[in-house]
Amino acid sequence: MEFDVGARLRAVRKARKMSQREMATKSGITNGMISLIEGNKTSPSISSLKKILEALDLTLSEFFESDAAVVDKFVFRHNELEKITPEQVDGAGINPLSSAATLRRLGYSQGSSLLMLYETYEPGADTGEPYTHEGEEAGFVVEGELLLEVDGEVEVLQVGDGYKFASTKPHRFRNIGSERCVVISACTPPTF
Structure with a gap:
């Protein structure tokens, strides 16, 4: 299963009515880097993503949780x-x-x-x-x-x-x- 970090980040940022520039200022990550991440032109390091998510008041697990219903299963291929x-x-x-x-x-x-x-x-x-x-x-x-x-x-x-x-x-x-x-x-x- 692929997770689209760029699309998810853009959706969360827009839902919070925050511009890329505002998120850059709040997170300490450059506006250009945020634009590249949202466009899936680069992958953020874990530390950079953590800073961005802190600016959005999200944990990493909340960010990566899919919207799919949790299925009660015990084996994952x-x-x-x-x-x-x-x-x-x-x-x-x-x-x-x-x-x-x-x-x-x-x-x-x-x-x-x-x-x-x-x-x-x-x-x-x-x-x-x-x-x-x-x-x-x-x-x-x-x-x-x-x-x-x-x-x-x-x-x-x-x-x-x-x-x-x-x-x-x-x-x-x-x-x-x-x-x-x-x-x-x-x-x-x-x-x-």
Whole structure:
């Protein structure tokens, strides 16, 4: 399932009767960048999207929640995992590394106290500036290697290594290897 970040952001901004310029001022993200994101010309880093959503008074989970009715099911095939970071349009040249990180959400955040993600980081992919949110998160590297920065401390994780930390500490993920990195993670409460 593809999630159209640009269309969703534009719809939410317009519903709040906010111009791109007002949102840029309130979020600290340039008007040009917001225009590129809304036009799906670039994908925002997680930290940039978080700043934009804070300006809209939305959580990441609220932003990415689909309007589809939540179905009571317990198995989700890989192609059913909602992709919450769209592919970057080639040639946009803005924040190129963040587009190489793909997060796929298991299930629905509505009515759930747990978020599970299947995260893929292509070589060089980076979540951007360290960011924070409510709760705690944990995960395991199942393929490749990952640089994890938490509250200014940096560690490199290999296959089989795991992490767990309070999400209120500034954190950032980056694939420093030459191969793709896959992480299975959990976060509570749901923020995506």
